[in-house]
Amino acid sequence: MTAGLDCDGDVADGVERRLDPRQVSYQQRVGWIVAAFVSGLSFIAAFGFWASMGFSLVGLAAAGGVWLAFSGLLAWRAHAWPAIAYGHTSYKVDAQGLEIRRGVFWRTITSIPRSRVQHTDVSQGPLERTHELGTLVVYTAGTDHARVNLSGLAHARALRIREHLLPKGEADAI
Amino acid sequence: MPSEERLHPVSILFSFGRSLKAFALPGLVGLVIAVRQPGPNVDAWMMLFLIPAAAIAVVRYLSFRLRYEGEELVIRSGVIFRNERHIPYARIQNLDAVQNVFHRLLRVIEVRIQTGAGAEPEATISVLPAAALDEMRRRVFAREATPQPVPRVEERVLLQMSPGELLLHGFLVNRGMVVIGALYGILWQVGISDRMFGPLAGNAVAENGRVRDLIEAVLRGGGVSAGQIAIAVGAVAVFLIVVRIVSMGWAVVRLYGFRLTQVAEDLRIEYGLFTRFTATVPLRRVQAVTVSEGPLYRLFERVSVRVETAGGRTGQDGTANAREWLAPLLRRDRLEPLIAEVMRAQKTRSAWTPVHPGAFRRLVKRRLLLAVLVTAVTAFAIGWRGLLVGVVAIPWSVLAARRYASHLGWTASGSVVAFTSGWLWRSTTFARMSRIQAVTLRESPFDRRAGMARVRVDTAGAHERSHRIDIPYLERDTAADLQLRLAAQAADTQFHW
Numbered sequence: 001m002t003a004g005l006d007c008d009g010d011v012a013d014g015v016e017r018r019l020d021p022r023q024v025s026y027q028q029r030v031g032w033i034v035a036a037f038v039s040g041l042s043f044i045a046a047f048g049f050w051a052s053m054g055f056s057l058v059g060l061a062a063a064g065g066v067w068l069a070f071s072g073l074l075a076w077r078a079h080a081w082p083a084i085a086y087g088h089t090s091y092k093v094d095a096q097g098l099e100i101r102r103g104v105f106w107r108t109i110t111s112i113p114r115s116r117v118q119h120t121d122v123s124q125g126p127l128e129r130t131h132e133l134g135t136l137v138v139y140t141a142g143t144d145h146a147r148v149n150l151s152g153l154a155h156a157r158a159l160r161i162r163e164h165l166l167p168k169g170e171a172d173a174i
Numbered sequence: 175m176p177s178e179e180r181l182h183p184v185s186i187l188f189s190f191g192r193s194l195k196a197f198a199l200p201g202l203v204g205l206v207i208a209v210r211q212p213g214p215n216v217d218a219w220m221m222l223f224l225i226p227a228a229a230i231a232v233v234r235y236l237s238f239r240l241r242y243e244g245e246e247l248v249i250r251s252g253v254i255f256r257n258e259r260h261i262p263y264a265r266i267q268n269l270d271a272v273q274n275v276f277h278r279l280l281r282v283i284e285v286r287i288q289t290g291a292g293a294e295p296e297a298t299i300s301v302l303p304a305a306a307l308d309e310m311r312r313r314v315f316a317r318e319a320t321p322q323p324v325p326r327v328e329e330r331v332l333l334q335m336s337p338g339e340l341l342l343h344g345f346l347v348n349r350g351m352v353v354i355g356a357l358y359g360i361l362w363q364v365g366i367s368d369r370m371f372g373p374l375a376g377n378a379v380a381e382n383g384r385v386r387d388l389i390e391a392v393l394r395g396g397g398v399s400a401g402q403i404a405i406a407v408g409a410v411a412v413f414l415i416v417v418r419i420v421s422m423g424w425a426v427v428r429l430y431g432f433r434l435t436q437v438a439e440d441l442r443i444e445y446g447l448f449t450r451f452t453a454t455v456p457l458r459r460v461q462a463v464t465v466s467e468g469p470l471y472r473l474f475e476r477v478s479v480r481v482e483t484a485g486g487r488t489g490q491d492g493t494a495n496a497r498e499w500l501a502p503l504l505r506r507d508r509l510e511p512l513i514a515e516v517m518r519a520q521k522t523r524s525a526w527t528p529v530h531p532g533a534f535r536r537l538v539k540r541r542l543l544l545a546v547l548v549t550a551v552t553a554f555a556i557g558w559r560g561l562l563v564g565v566v567a568i569p570w571s572v573l574a575a576r577r578y579a580s581h582l583g584w585t586a587s588g589s590v591v592a593f594t595s596g597w598l599w600r601s602t603t604f605a606r607m608s609r610i611q612a613v614t615l616r617e618s619p620f621d622r623r624a625g626m627a628r629v630r631v632d633t634a635g636a637h638e639r640s641h642r643i644d645i646p647y648l649e650r651d652t653a654a655d656l657q658l659r660l661a662a663q664a665a666d667t668q669f670h671w
Contacts, residue, residue, distance in 0.1 A: 096665040107622075109615040111657060113665035116611050141484060142611030142632035 011160045014094035016101075023152030024082045026131040031078030039071040091150060093161055098138065100150055112148060116140045120162045124155055134158035138165065179240045182282045182303050186231045189300070191276075193227035240299065242313050247287070249297055261296055263314045265289045267459050267484050271307050273450040283307050283452075288483075311454055315440055332441075332512060333434040333501050337426060343503040344425025346470050347478070350417035353424050429502055436515070441481075443499070459483050461633045462605040463500065463516055464641050465509065469598050475506045481516065484635035517604055519590050526583025526594060530626050533647035534579040541571035584645045584656075591631060591660060593643040601641035605633050607660065608667035615657045617650075627653035631660060 046067040053059025084104055092099040097114040101107070121137040128134060134155035138148045153161070197220075239250040246262040270286040277283060282301040289296040302310075335343070430447035436457075443453040462482045471477060479501040501512065545567040553560030577597040584593045591610070594602040612632040621627050627650050631643035648656065 096662060099661075103617075105619050107617040109654075109657065111613045111661035113610070113612075113661055115665055115668055140611045140632070141634040143634065143636040144630070145612040145614070145632045148612070 011157065011164050012093050012095055014092060016090050016092045018090055019086060019152035020133060020154040020157070021086075022131045022133055022154075024086050026127065026133055026152070027082035027085070028078060029127060031082060035071070035074035035078040039067075039074055042067055042070055086152075089152070093164060098148075098150075098161070098165060100148065110145065110148060112138055112140060112145065114165055116142070117165045120165050122155070122158045122162050128155075132156075136161055179302075179306070181235055181238050181240075181299070182280075182301050183235065184280050184282055185235045185238075185301050188276070188282075188284075189231035189234055190228055193231065194224075197223055197227070240302075247314065249299070259297060261287060261289060266296075266314050268456070269307070269311060269314060269454045270295075271450075271452040273304070273446075273452070275448045277301060278450065285310065307452065311440070315454070315456055328437075330436045331433065332436055332515065333432070333504065333508075335429065335432040335503065337430075339503055340426045340429055340432065341422045342474060342476070343429065343478075344422035345418050346468065346474070346476065346503065347425065348418060348421050349424055350419070350421035353420050354417065425502075432502065434501060441500070441516070455481065455483055457516065457518065460516055460606075461609045461635045462603055462643075463513060465513070465602045465604075466641070467600050476503050477506055477509055478502055479504055479509070479512065480640075482633070482635045482637070482640065513604060517590050517606055519588055519606070526585055529579070529582045529584075529645070529647040530624075530649050530652075532624050532626065533582060534576055536620065536624060536626075536647065537579050538572055538575035541575045542568065545571040579647075582645075582647065584643075584648075586656060586660065589663075591643060593631075593645050595641070603641050603643050605631060605643055607663040609633050610660060610664035613657050613660045613664070615653055621650075625650050629653050629656050629660075 046063040050059045050063040053063075085102075088104045088107070089100075089102040091101070095114070097116070098112045100110045100112075118139045118141055120139065122134050123137060124134045128151075132155050133151070134153055134157075135149055135151040136153055136158045138150070140146060140148070150158075233253055234251070237251055237253050239248075241248040241250070243260075245264070246260045247266070249259045249261070251257050251259075267288045270288065272284045272286070273282075280301075281304045283304045283306070284298065284300040285302055285307060286295040287297040287299070427447045429445045432445040433443070435442045435444075439457050441455045441457060441460075443451075443455070445451055460481055461484055464480045464482070465477050466480070467477045478499070480498045481500040482498060500516065504512065545564065549561060549564030549567055551560075552563045574597065578595075581597050581600065582595050585591070589607050590604055591607060592602060592604045594600065610631055611634055614630045614632065615627050616630065617627045626647050628644065628646040629648060630645075633643075636642055645653075645656075
């Protein structure tokens with residue numbers, strides 16, 4: 001696997017590429033926000049449980065223990081997971097189309113022929129903007145893959161891939 | 175100059191009729207209440223609904239215009255909120271037509287236009303003169319942009335079902351329960367079910383009859399008399415036979431005069447005794463074809479064939495559902511020519527390639543686990559007798575896994591990819607390479623341990639529950655190879671809607 005980065009020249013080089021490395025820190029930040037939110041909510045629930053136990057010591061131990069373990073898991077998910085997922089995600093663009101590999105435990109390789117691309121979007125959220133990342137969205141006429149997302153591309157690169165995937169007139173459906 | 179067309183004047187009646195139908199149930203409830211406790215004048219209240227409904231029907235008729243432009247169909251409607259819908263001919267997937275008894279009496283037709291977008295028909299045109307459908311078909315599916323008189327093309331009958339075949343279809347497909355369920359629902363709503371089933375319920379049907387006695391006797395571990403068993407078995411047998419007979423009647427009424435014809439590049443499907451359905455599916459818009467057969471089908475050497483198009487994904491009102499029936503029942507020996515015709519391929523079936531030999535081991539593990547769990551739960555619930563379940567379930571799961579694994583097969587040759595699965599109930603799906611939208615290779619952790627993967631082919635217009643080309647238990651390298659090949663072949667062909 002070549003961990004090639006953003007480069008000039010043709011995007012349709014047929015080389016299997018990793019996502020932009022900034023994806024890791026971006027996903028970490030998203031993870032921390034989600035973790036803080038969920039952890040906060042579960043804190044209220046845990047506190048409620050403790051209150052329902054009459055603020056007993058056993059209640060504190062049980063609620064606090066579960067909450068700490070859960071929050072710890074969330075923190076690990078936010079901190080360590082993005083790098084693991086990053087290592088298992090890659091994509092390839094060539095003259096034929098787009099191929100996306102992802103999944104740590106359940107792995108999938110999705111091939112979308114270029115001639116089947118109906119239209120494409122490149123979207124960029126506020127957090128993605130701070131990392132100069134973009135999400136490429138490819139639409140096909142299919143059922144499971146009517147919409148395929150590829151997030152974590154450098155925004156400029158996403159735009160260039162989109163340019164490449166766009167139907168070039170010859171695909172003008174009847 | 176493109177001509178503008180209106181609906182048939184009786185549209186007003188049908189439109190009004192639909193409002194009446196929607197109003198029927200609340201109206202009925204209102205009447206019942208009014209009879210029981212005289213109070214507010216119900217007639218006046220009903221007028222309050224009916225007069226606007228009639229007015230809307232008239233306005234709808236007056237405002238509706240249909241125009242054939244060079245490249246598109248233009249439908250204008252509405253008075254206050256004007257709506258002009260442009261539907262390019264090239265985007266129309268299929269034209270369906272419905273003719274119920276009243277439509278037929280008045281020689282009119284309701285047309286539904288399906289495009290690839292969404293579940294709803296793009297436009298429902300109710301109603302046009304019956305001859306207008308031919309006109310529309312000609313204009314919409316004509317290759318030439320400019321409408322011109324097309325020479326009358328030969329109509330080729332691919333399948334015509336005799337009443338005997340329809341009866342057999344009803345028998346095999348066994349939709350009787352649906353009909354009986356619907357009837358029971360109506361009876362229950364009207365409130366006469368108690369009177370009808372009351373005397374019966376004491377005997378065999380409902381919860382306080384002998385069926386319950388029997389089940390209770392079994393569960394308690396007490397003795398069951400031979401007479402009780404005979405009556406129970408007899409009742410079940412009679413019920414099953416009645417269900418099948420109802421289903422046969424249903425099939426004849428629904429599919430009476432089923433004809434599948436090919437006119438130039440279109441498939442036409444017509445059927446129905448009271449309500450006639452006509453569907454037009456251009457051959458090039460066939461996305462996938464699924465052949466299915468149950469154990470009884472094999473006994474009679476029949477199969478049933480469905481077709482998937484990208485238009486109209488609903489199955490709610492039954493029309494879209496049945497439109498997919500390419501052949502409700504087909505002799506097995508006529509299957510291959512039909513598939514070849516519809517798939518436009520010389521050869522559709524080379525030998526099936528089996529899946530990885532390790533498939534059985536993985537299947538049987540899962541099924542044994544389930545069988546053991548069920549046995550354990552049953553034994554826990556009703557005592558040692560529950561272990562009897564295991565005596566049946568465990569050998570059965572081994573047998574079923576063995577047979578299932580040996581019936582998995584796929585083939586990808588020429589321009590068609592196909593996948594077959596199932597032991598007692600078998601399904602086979604064919605798709606043309608030029609209709610493949612995306613190809614996915616999946617590996618679960620179990621797959622990776624066994625060096626296997628599954629390949630799934632995505633086509634347009636597939637239903638949630640329909641049989642798909644989703645080949646499990648492939649050897650990892652075979653799967654990767656297949657994915658590459660399918661993606662490459664798909665990329666080579668241009669997808670036309």
